[in-house]
Amino acid sequence: MKSYLDFEKPVAELQAKIAELRTLGEGGDAVAIDEEISRLEAKSVAALKELYANLTPWQKTLVARHPNRPHFVDFVQGLVEDFTPLAGDRKFSEDEAIVGGVGRFRGEAVMVIGQEKGADTTSRLKHNFGMAKPEGYRKAVRLMETADRFGLPVIALVDTAGAFPGIEAEERGQAEAIARSTEACLNLTVPNVAVVIGEGGSGGAIAIATANAVLMLEHSIYSVISPEGAASILWRDAAKAQDAATNMKITSADLLRLGVIDGVVAEPLGGAHRAPDVVIKAAGDAIAGALARFSNMAPEQIRDERRRKFLAIGRSL
Structure with missing residues (x-):
């Protein structure tokens, strides 16, 4: 069953009419009804095109959070063969x-790391809605160091509202764990590519997304804080999240223009959740292209280029 966002109401209404006509057509004048269905389908596609050609930053935020959007496990299933999960940080627990x-990945051995939000209530609770605790980032460090030791490129798939903000996470060194994970990204002598597939929230994203190439799906978002959190701080009113989203420059187009990311992966009409296989393949092509750029580079060059790239962000010539 399709799930429509609030701003997609005109499309939802047209699709409801189409479904109703299809039901009526089972026992009536099929030819006339088919013609009306074709007309409404064309109208629905046109309405969807118009909506998605003019999405506001807040609407893109809603698309990035869509419950049916493909998650980490979907990308791994579609892009990675013989995936063997590695668990635990060897210090506290498995996150x-x-x-x-x-x-x-396309015949090459790789290390894949990412946040998994979960697709239903049970899996969301299991994965803590993609919000990692210190042991999660320490696991990421362990896996990155393993990849470096064995010469495996690192692919990071980012999808988190942010690091877990609970007291127990702070007690176990959340900030330090995020910093160590970011440092591990910077120290890699193998190429790493990060793709923001949904939400790229704050340090929770940066911890695994400090990569040679940072890509974003077209309707994903990448920000230092959620729009709701920014609105609560700036205006003491979470209801102003739409204003915050506009002013924070969180969309792929804005971040590409500012030089924060290196590329944008186009999504199918209506967002990744409408054609997951299409966007997963497109992301795979973009990852393969990014990794190919570093195939002939020496390990020290790979590390130094990554560091220079991040030092240059925000500097004016």
């Missing part, structure tokens, strides 16, 4: 908000 392991 299932961050999932990682080795596998083969």
